[in-house]
Amino acid sequence: MALLRRDLALALRHGIDLLAVVLFFLAAGALFPFAIGPEPALLARIAAGIVVAMAALAALLSLDRLFAADFEDGGLDLIFLSPLPLELAAMAKVLxxxxxxxxxxxxxxPILGLLLHLPGELYGILLLALIGITLALSLLGGLGAGLTLGARRGGILLAFIVLPLFVPVLILGMGAVLAVARGDSPVAALQLLLALDLGLLAACPWALAGALRQVLQ
Known part of the structure:
Protein backbone atom coordinates (compact mmCIF):
# COMPACT_ATOMS: atom_id res chain seq x y z
CA MET A 1 0.00 0.00 0.00
CA ALA A 2 2.88 2.38 0.71
CA LEU A 3 4.32 1.71 -2.75
CA LEU A 4 0.89 2.17 -4.29
CA ARG A 5 0.39 5.52 -2.55
CA ARG A 6 3.88 6.65 -3.50
CA ASP A 7 3.46 5.79 -7.20
CA LEU A 8 0.01 7.38 -7.31
CA ALA A 9 1.40 10.57 -5.79
CA LEU A 10 4.23 10.65 -8.35
CA ALA A 11 1.81 10.03 -11.22
CA LEU A 12 -0.55 12.77 -10.08
CA ARG A 13 2.35 15.16 -9.60
CA HIS A 14 3.04 14.81 -13.34
CA GLY A 15 -0.58 15.37 -14.29
CA ILE A 16 0.37 16.64 -17.75
CA ASP A 17 1.31 13.08 -18.71
CA LEU A 18 -2.14 11.82 -17.72
CA LEU A 19 -3.79 14.65 -19.61
CA ALA A 20 -1.71 13.87 -22.71
CA VAL A 21 -3.02 10.28 -22.78
CA VAL A 22 -6.66 11.42 -22.60
CA LEU A 23 -6.14 14.18 -25.17
CA PHE A 24 -4.48 11.72 -27.56
CA PHE A 25 -7.41 9.34 -27.11
CA LEU A 26 -9.95 12.04 -27.93
CA ALA A 27 -7.98 13.79 -30.67
CA ALA A 28 -6.98 10.63 -32.54
CA GLY A 29 -10.53 9.27 -32.39
CA ALA A 30 -11.98 12.58 -33.55
CA LEU A 31 -9.85 12.43 -36.73
CA PHE A 32 -11.86 9.51 -38.13
CA PRO A 33 -14.84 11.61 -39.28
CA PHE A 34 -12.42 13.71 -41.34
CA ALA A 35 -10.92 10.59 -42.93
CA ILE A 36 -14.07 8.59 -43.74
CA GLY A 37 -16.65 11.37 -43.93
CA PRO A 38 -19.17 12.81 -41.47
CA GLU A 39 -22.05 10.46 -42.36
CA PRO A 40 -23.71 9.66 -38.99
CA ALA A 41 -24.92 6.18 -39.99
CA LEU A 42 -21.43 5.08 -41.04
CA LEU A 43 -19.81 6.54 -37.94
CA ALA A 44 -22.39 4.88 -35.68
CA ARG A 45 -21.52 1.45 -37.13
CA ILE A 46 -17.79 1.78 -36.42
CA ALA A 47 -17.80 4.11 -33.39
CA ALA A 48 -17.38 1.34 -30.77
CA GLY A 49 -14.43 -0.15 -32.67
CA ILE A 50 -12.76 3.25 -32.92
CA VAL A 51 -13.16 3.87 -29.17
CA VAL A 52 -11.69 0.46 -28.29
CA ALA A 53 -8.77 0.78 -30.72
CA MET A 54 -7.94 4.31 -29.55
CA ALA A 55 -8.01 3.12 -25.93
CA ALA A 56 -5.39 0.47 -26.76
CA LEU A 57 -3.13 2.99 -28.49
CA ALA A 58 -3.55 5.56 -25.72
CA ALA A 59 -2.68 2.97 -23.06
CA LEU A 60 0.48 2.15 -25.01
CA LEU A 61 1.72 5.75 -24.72
CA SER A 62 2.53 5.57 -21.01
CA LEU A 63 3.84 2.01 -20.80
CA ASP A 64 7.49 2.69 -21.61
CA ARG A 65 7.82 4.77 -18.41
CA LEU A 66 6.13 2.22 -16.16
CA PHE A 67 9.42 0.98 -14.65
CA ALA A 68 11.94 3.22 -16.43
CA ALA A 69 12.01 6.06 -13.88
CA ASP A 70 12.64 3.71 -10.93
CA PHE A 71 15.18 1.78 -12.99
CA GLU A 72 17.13 4.95 -13.81
CA ASP A 73 17.25 6.39 -10.28
CA GLY A 74 17.89 3.11 -8.47
CA GLY A 75 14.46 2.87 -6.87
CA LEU A 76 13.81 -0.46 -8.56
CA ASP A 77 16.97 -1.90 -7.00
CA LEU A 78 15.74 -0.85 -3.55
CA ILE A 79 12.39 -2.51 -4.20
CA PHE A 80 14.21 -5.65 -5.34
CA LEU A 81 16.31 -5.73 -2.14
CA SER A 82 13.36 -4.99 0.15
CA PRO A 83 11.34 -7.71 1.94
CA LEU A 84 8.35 -6.93 -0.30
CA PRO A 85 7.83 -9.71 -2.88
CA LEU A 86 8.72 -8.42 -6.32
CA GLU A 87 5.48 -9.88 -7.67
CA LEU A 88 3.41 -7.62 -5.40
CA ALA A 89 5.57 -4.58 -6.15
CA ALA A 90 5.17 -5.15 -9.89
CA MET A 91 1.41 -5.55 -9.55
CA ALA A 92 1.22 -2.33 -7.54
CA LYS A 93 2.81 -0.48 -10.44
CA VAL A 94 0.47 -2.13 -12.94
CA LEU A 95 -2.51 -1.11 -10.77
CA PRO A 110 -18.52 8.56 -23.60
CA ILE A 111 -17.22 11.89 -24.91
CA LEU A 112 -15.54 10.21 -27.88
CA GLY A 113 -18.63 8.04 -28.37
CA LEU A 114 -20.75 11.19 -28.56
CA LEU A 115 -18.40 12.71 -31.16
CA LEU A 116 -18.68 9.54 -33.27
CA HIS A 117 -22.49 9.19 -32.98
CA LEU A 118 -22.28 5.98 -30.95
CA PRO A 119 -25.81 4.54 -30.54
CA GLY A 120 -27.20 5.19 -27.08
CA GLU A 121 -27.91 1.53 -26.31
CA LEU A 122 -24.20 0.67 -26.71
CA TYR A 123 -22.78 3.04 -24.09
CA GLY A 124 -23.37 0.71 -21.15
CA ILE A 125 -21.91 -2.42 -22.71
CA LEU A 126 -18.99 -0.46 -24.19
CA LEU A 127 -18.00 0.90 -20.77
CA LEU A 128 -18.41 -2.54 -19.20
CA ALA A 129 -16.23 -4.10 -21.89
CA LEU A 130 -13.66 -1.30 -21.54
CA ILE A 131 -13.19 -2.15 -17.85
CA GLY A 132 -12.04 -5.64 -18.78
CA ILE A 133 -10.13 -4.42 -21.83
CA THR A 134 -8.14 -1.71 -20.04
CA LEU A 135 -7.29 -4.05 -17.16
CA ALA A 136 -5.92 -6.64 -19.59
CA LEU A 137 -4.04 -3.93 -21.50
CA SER A 138 -2.33 -2.76 -18.29
CA LEU A 139 -1.35 -6.33 -17.36
CA LEU A 140 -0.01 -7.19 -20.81
CA GLY A 141 1.61 -3.78 -21.15
CA GLY A 142 3.30 -4.14 -17.78
CA LEU A 143 4.74 -7.47 -18.87
CA GLY A 144 5.99 -5.91 -22.09
CA ALA A 145 7.49 -2.96 -20.18
CA GLY A 146 9.35 -5.39 -17.92
CA LEU A 147 10.70 -7.39 -20.85
CA THR A 148 12.00 -4.30 -22.66
CA LEU A 149 13.33 -2.47 -19.58
CA GLY A 150 16.81 -1.14 -20.23
CA ALA A 151 16.74 -2.02 -23.93
CA ARG A 152 17.80 0.46 -26.59
CA ARG A 153 14.77 1.85 -28.43
CA GLY A 154 12.66 0.13 -25.81
CA GLY A 155 9.53 2.06 -26.75
CA ILE A 156 9.52 0.70 -30.30
CA LEU A 157 10.32 -2.81 -29.10
CA LEU A 158 7.54 -2.57 -26.52
CA ALA A 159 5.02 -1.70 -29.23
CA PHE A 160 6.07 -4.68 -31.35
CA ILE A 161 5.70 -7.01 -28.36
CA VAL A 162 2.41 -5.89 -26.87
CA LEU A 163 0.34 -4.83 -29.88
CA PRO A 164 -0.14 -8.42 -31.13
CA LEU A 165 -1.07 -9.44 -27.56
CA PHE A 166 -3.72 -6.72 -27.47
CA VAL A 167 -5.59 -8.24 -30.43
CA PRO A 168 -7.42 -11.07 -28.57
CA VAL A 169 -8.44 -8.63 -25.83
CA LEU A 170 -9.92 -6.21 -28.34
CA ILE A 171 -11.72 -9.02 -30.19
CA LEU A 172 -13.39 -10.26 -27.01
CA GLY A 173 -14.37 -6.76 -25.93
CA MET A 174 -15.83 -5.91 -29.33
CA GLY A 175 -17.62 -9.27 -29.37
CA ALA A 176 -19.72 -8.15 -26.40
CA VAL A 177 -20.50 -4.78 -27.99
CA LEU A 178 -21.44 -6.33 -31.34
CA ALA A 179 -23.68 -8.87 -29.60
CA VAL A 180 -25.72 -6.04 -28.07
CA ALA A 181 -25.78 -4.22 -31.42
CA ARG A 182 -27.28 -7.36 -33.02
CA GLY A 183 -29.79 -7.79 -30.21
CA ASP A 184 -28.04 -10.87 -28.78
CA SER A 185 -26.75 -11.53 -25.28
CA PRO A 186 -23.20 -10.30 -24.55
CA VAL A 187 -22.75 -12.70 -21.62
CA ALA A 188 -20.59 -15.25 -23.47
CA ALA A 189 -18.11 -12.63 -24.72
CA LEU A 190 -17.97 -10.94 -21.32
CA GLN A 191 -17.34 -14.29 -19.62
CA LEU A 192 -14.44 -14.97 -21.98
CA LEU A 193 -13.04 -11.50 -21.34
CA LEU A 194 -13.35 -12.02 -17.57
CA ALA A 195 -11.64 -15.41 -17.87
CA LEU A 196 -8.80 -13.78 -19.81
CA ASP A 197 -8.43 -11.08 -17.15
CA LEU A 198 -8.35 -13.66 -14.36
CA GLY A 199 -5.78 -15.72 -16.24
CA LEU A 200 -3.60 -12.67 -16.71
CA LEU A 201 -3.96 -11.73 -13.04
CA ALA A 202 -2.74 -15.20 -12.11
CA ALA A 203 0.16 -15.39 -14.56
CA CYS A 204 1.45 -11.85 -15.09
CA PRO A 205 2.83 -11.19 -11.56
CA TRP A 206 5.17 -14.18 -11.81
CA ALA A 207 6.16 -13.51 -15.42
CA LEU A 208 6.73 -9.80 -14.76
CA ALA A 209 8.76 -10.46 -11.61
CA GLY A 210 10.90 -12.93 -13.55
CA ALA A 211 11.51 -10.37 -16.31
CA LEU A 212 12.51 -7.71 -13.76
CA ARG A 213 14.88 -10.10 -11.98
CA GLN A 214 16.68 -10.75 -15.26
CA VAL A 215 17.28 -7.01 -15.63
CA LEU A 216 18.28 -6.33 -12.02
CA GLN A 217 20.52 -9.30 -11.33
Whole structure:
Protein backbone atom coordinates (compact mmCIF):
# COMPACT_ATOMS: atom_id res chain seq x y z
CA MET A 1 0.00 0.00 0.00
CA ALA A 2 2.88 2.38 0.71
CA LEU A 3 4.32 1.71 -2.75
CA LEU A 4 0.89 2.17 -4.29
CA ARG A 5 0.39 5.52 -2.55
CA ARG A 6 3.88 6.65 -3.50
CA ASP A 7 3.46 5.79 -7.20
CA LEU A 8 0.01 7.38 -7.31
CA ALA A 9 1.40 10.57 -5.79
CA LEU A 10 4.23 10.65 -8.35
CA ALA A 11 1.81 10.03 -11.22
CA LEU A 12 -0.55 12.77 -10.08
CA ARG A 13 2.35 15.16 -9.60
CA HIS A 14 3.04 14.81 -13.34
CA GLY A 15 -0.58 15.37 -14.29
CA ILE A 16 0.37 16.64 -17.75
CA ASP A 17 1.31 13.08 -18.71
CA LEU A 18 -2.14 11.82 -17.72
CA LEU A 19 -3.79 14.65 -19.61
CA ALA A 20 -1.71 13.87 -22.71
CA VAL A 21 -3.02 10.28 -22.78
CA VAL A 22 -6.66 11.42 -22.60
CA LEU A 23 -6.14 14.18 -25.17
CA PHE A 24 -4.48 11.72 -27.56
CA PHE A 25 -7.41 9.34 -27.11
CA LEU A 26 -9.95 12.04 -27.93
CA ALA A 27 -7.98 13.79 -30.67
CA ALA A 28 -6.98 10.63 -32.54
CA GLY A 29 -10.53 9.27 -32.39
CA ALA A 30 -11.98 12.58 -33.55
CA LEU A 31 -9.85 12.43 -36.73
CA PHE A 32 -11.86 9.51 -38.13
CA PRO A 33 -14.84 11.61 -39.28
CA PHE A 34 -12.42 13.71 -41.34
CA ALA A 35 -10.92 10.59 -42.93
CA ILE A 36 -14.07 8.59 -43.74
CA GLY A 37 -16.65 11.37 -43.93
CA PRO A 38 -19.17 12.81 -41.47
CA GLU A 39 -22.05 10.46 -42.36
CA PRO A 40 -23.71 9.66 -38.99
CA ALA A 41 -24.92 6.18 -39.99
CA LEU A 42 -21.43 5.08 -41.04
CA LEU A 43 -19.81 6.54 -37.94
CA ALA A 44 -22.39 4.88 -35.68
CA ARG A 45 -21.52 1.45 -37.13
CA ILE A 46 -17.79 1.78 -36.42
CA ALA A 47 -17.80 4.11 -33.39
CA ALA A 48 -17.38 1.34 -30.77
CA GLY A 49 -14.43 -0.15 -32.67
CA ILE A 50 -12.76 3.25 -32.92
CA VAL A 51 -13.16 3.87 -29.17
CA VAL A 52 -11.69 0.46 -28.29
CA ALA A 53 -8.77 0.78 -30.72
CA MET A 54 -7.94 4.31 -29.55
CA ALA A 55 -8.01 3.12 -25.93
CA ALA A 56 -5.39 0.47 -26.76
CA LEU A 57 -3.13 2.99 -28.49
CA ALA A 58 -3.55 5.56 -25.72
CA ALA A 59 -2.68 2.97 -23.06
CA LEU A 60 0.48 2.15 -25.01
CA LEU A 61 1.72 5.75 -24.72
CA SER A 62 2.53 5.57 -21.01
CA LEU A 63 3.84 2.01 -20.80
CA ASP A 64 7.49 2.69 -21.61
CA ARG A 65 7.82 4.77 -18.41
CA LEU A 66 6.13 2.22 -16.16
CA PHE A 67 9.42 0.98 -14.65
CA ALA A 68 11.94 3.22 -16.43
CA ALA A 69 12.01 6.06 -13.88
CA ASP A 70 12.64 3.71 -10.93
CA PHE A 71 15.18 1.78 -12.99
CA GLU A 72 17.13 4.95 -13.81
CA ASP A 73 17.25 6.39 -10.28
CA GLY A 74 17.89 3.11 -8.47
CA GLY A 75 14.46 2.87 -6.87
CA LEU A 76 13.81 -0.46 -8.56
CA ASP A 77 16.97 -1.90 -7.00
CA LEU A 78 15.74 -0.85 -3.55
CA ILE A 79 12.39 -2.51 -4.20
CA PHE A 80 14.21 -5.65 -5.34
CA LEU A 81 16.31 -5.73 -2.14
CA SER A 82 13.36 -4.99 0.15
CA PRO A 83 11.34 -7.71 1.94
CA LEU A 84 8.35 -6.93 -0.30
CA PRO A 85 7.83 -9.71 -2.88
CA LEU A 86 8.72 -8.42 -6.32
CA GLU A 87 5.48 -9.88 -7.67
CA LEU A 88 3.41 -7.62 -5.40
CA ALA A 89 5.57 -4.58 -6.15
CA ALA A 90 5.17 -5.15 -9.89
CA MET A 91 1.41 -5.55 -9.55
CA ALA A 92 1.22 -2.33 -7.54
CA LYS A 93 2.81 -0.48 -10.44
CA VAL A 94 0.47 -2.13 -12.94
CA LEU A 95 -2.51 -1.11 -10.77
CA UNK A 96 -1.26 2.48 -10.69
CA UNK A 97 -1.01 2.39 -14.50
CA UNK A 98 -4.64 1.28 -14.72
CA UNK A 99 -5.81 3.90 -12.20
CA UNK A 100 -3.98 6.71 -14.00
CA UNK A 101 -4.55 5.56 -17.59
CA UNK A 102 -7.35 3.01 -17.87
CA UNK A 103 -9.73 4.81 -15.51
CA UNK A 104 -9.37 8.24 -17.21
CA UNK A 105 -9.94 6.56 -20.57
CA UNK A 106 -13.15 5.03 -19.23
CA UNK A 107 -14.34 8.48 -18.19
CA UNK A 108 -13.40 9.97 -21.57
CA UNK A 109 -14.93 7.16 -23.66
CA PRO A 110 -18.52 8.56 -23.60
CA ILE A 111 -17.22 11.89 -24.91
CA LEU A 112 -15.54 10.21 -27.88
CA GLY A 113 -18.63 8.04 -28.37
CA LEU A 114 -20.75 11.19 -28.56
CA LEU A 115 -18.40 12.71 -31.16
CA LEU A 116 -18.68 9.54 -33.27
CA HIS A 117 -22.49 9.19 -32.98
CA LEU A 118 -22.28 5.98 -30.95
CA PRO A 119 -25.81 4.54 -30.54
CA GLY A 120 -27.20 5.19 -27.08
CA GLU A 121 -27.91 1.53 -26.31
CA LEU A 122 -24.20 0.67 -26.71
CA TYR A 123 -22.78 3.04 -24.09
CA GLY A 124 -23.37 0.71 -21.15
CA ILE A 125 -21.91 -2.42 -22.71
CA LEU A 126 -18.99 -0.46 -24.19
CA LEU A 127 -18.00 0.90 -20.77
CA LEU A 128 -18.41 -2.54 -19.20
CA ALA A 129 -16.23 -4.10 -21.89
CA LEU A 130 -13.66 -1.30 -21.54
CA ILE A 131 -13.19 -2.15 -17.85
CA GLY A 132 -12.04 -5.64 -18.78
CA ILE A 133 -10.13 -4.42 -21.83
CA THR A 134 -8.14 -1.71 -20.04
CA LEU A 135 -7.29 -4.05 -17.16
CA ALA A 136 -5.92 -6.64 -19.59
CA LEU A 137 -4.04 -3.93 -21.50
CA SER A 138 -2.33 -2.76 -18.29
CA LEU A 139 -1.35 -6.33 -17.36
CA LEU A 140 -0.01 -7.19 -20.81
CA GLY A 141 1.61 -3.78 -21.15
CA GLY A 142 3.30 -4.14 -17.78
CA LEU A 143 4.74 -7.47 -18.87
CA GLY A 144 5.99 -5.91 -22.09
CA ALA A 145 7.49 -2.96 -20.18
CA GLY A 146 9.35 -5.39 -17.92
CA LEU A 147 10.70 -7.39 -20.85
CA THR A 148 12.00 -4.30 -22.66
CA LEU A 149 13.33 -2.47 -19.58
CA GLY A 150 16.81 -1.14 -20.23
CA ALA A 151 16.74 -2.02 -23.93
CA ARG A 152 17.80 0.46 -26.59
CA ARG A 153 14.77 1.85 -28.43
CA GLY A 154 12.66 0.13 -25.81
CA GLY A 155 9.53 2.06 -26.75
CA ILE A 156 9.52 0.70 -30.30
CA LEU A 157 10.32 -2.81 -29.10
CA LEU A 158 7.54 -2.57 -26.52
CA ALA A 159 5.02 -1.70 -29.23
CA PHE A 160 6.07 -4.68 -31.35
CA ILE A 161 5.70 -7.01 -28.36
CA VAL A 162 2.41 -5.89 -26.87
CA LEU A 163 0.34 -4.83 -29.88
CA PRO A 164 -0.14 -8.42 -31.13
CA LEU A 165 -1.07 -9.44 -27.56
CA PHE A 166 -3.72 -6.72 -27.47
CA VAL A 167 -5.59 -8.24 -30.43
CA PRO A 168 -7.42 -11.07 -28.57
CA VAL A 169 -8.44 -8.63 -25.83
CA LEU A 170 -9.92 -6.21 -28.34
CA ILE A 171 -11.72 -9.02 -30.19
CA LEU A 172 -13.39 -10.26 -27.01
CA GLY A 173 -14.37 -6.76 -25.93
CA MET A 174 -15.83 -5.91 -29.33
CA GLY A 175 -17.62 -9.27 -29.37
CA ALA A 176 -19.72 -8.15 -26.40
CA VAL A 177 -20.50 -4.78 -27.99
CA LEU A 178 -21.44 -6.33 -31.34
CA ALA A 179 -23.68 -8.87 -29.60
CA VAL A 180 -25.72 -6.04 -28.07
CA ALA A 181 -25.78 -4.22 -31.42
CA ARG A 182 -27.28 -7.36 -33.02
CA GLY A 183 -29.79 -7.79 -30.21
CA ASP A 184 -28.04 -10.87 -28.78
CA SER A 185 -26.75 -11.53 -25.28
CA PRO A 186 -23.20 -10.30 -24.55
CA VAL A 187 -22.75 -12.70 -21.62
CA ALA A 188 -20.59 -15.25 -23.47
CA ALA A 189 -18.11 -12.63 -24.72
CA LEU A 190 -17.97 -10.94 -21.32
CA GLN A 191 -17.34 -14.29 -19.62
CA LEU A 192 -14.44 -14.97 -21.98
CA LEU A 193 -13.04 -11.50 -21.34
CA LEU A 194 -13.35 -12.02 -17.57
CA ALA A 195 -11.64 -15.41 -17.87
CA LEU A 196 -8.80 -13.78 -19.81
CA ASP A 197 -8.43 -11.08 -17.15
CA LEU A 198 -8.35 -13.66 -14.36
CA GLY A 199 -5.78 -15.72 -16.24
CA LEU A 200 -3.60 -12.67 -16.71
CA LEU A 201 -3.96 -11.73 -13.04
CA ALA A 202 -2.74 -15.20 -12.11
CA ALA A 203 0.16 -15.39 -14.56
CA CYS A 204 1.45 -11.85 -15.09
CA PRO A 205 2.83 -11.19 -11.56
CA TRP A 206 5.17 -14.18 -11.81
CA ALA A 207 6.16 -13.51 -15.42
CA LEU A 208 6.73 -9.80 -14.76
CA ALA A 209 8.76 -10.46 -11.61
CA GLY A 210 10.90 -12.93 -13.55
CA ALA A 211 11.51 -10.37 -16.31
CA LEU A 212 12.51 -7.71 -13.76
CA ARG A 213 14.88 -10.10 -11.98
CA GLN A 214 16.68 -10.75 -15.26
CA VAL A 215 17.28 -7.01 -15.63
CA LEU A 216 18.28 -6.33 -12.02
CA GLN A 217 20.52 -9.30 -11.33
Missing amino acids: VHWLTTGLPLLLAA
